[in-house]
Amino acid sequence: MLQQIIVGLNIFKRNKVPIEIKLLALALFLQGMGVRRISRIINRSKTAIHYWTLKFREALNYKMEKKERRCIAIDESKIRVNNNTVFYLCCCRC
Numbered sequence: 001m002l003q004q005i006i007v008g009l010n011i012f013k014r015n016k017v018p019i020e021i022k023l024l025a026l027a028l029f030l031q032g033m034g035v036r037r038i039s040r041i042i043n044r045s046k047t048a049i050h051y052w053t054l055k056f057r058e059a060l061n062y063k064m065e066k067k068e069r070r071c072i073a074i075d076e077s078k079i080r081v082n083n084n085t086v087f088y089l090c091c092c093r094c
Contacts, residue, residue: 011059012052017044025049026056 012022021042028038035053039046078087 011055017048022052025052029053 012019021044025038025042025044028041029035029049035046035049038049042049078085080086
């Protein structure tokens with residue numbers, strides 16, 4: 001039934017990928033799973049899954065809630081430039 005609704009909304013212009021796989025990706029996304037993890041599960045590219053979720057959100061006027069970030073991740077790395085070791089920190093919010 002949901003498959004018929006999605007096909008009836010004419011969200012996806014091309015149907016190279018079966019609609020069942022797209023529905024699985026959308027269901028996992030709506031449950032809170034990330035695009036990268038979904039791409040590993042269904043063996044499709046992250047870009048394709050992101051595109052499917054954008055089209056789905058546009059069709060239903062679905063707005064995502066912004067998550068409140070509680071921590072900052074800091075990554076320390078070192079690289080070698082002209083036989084010199086350079087350390088740098090990379091910060092991002094979780």
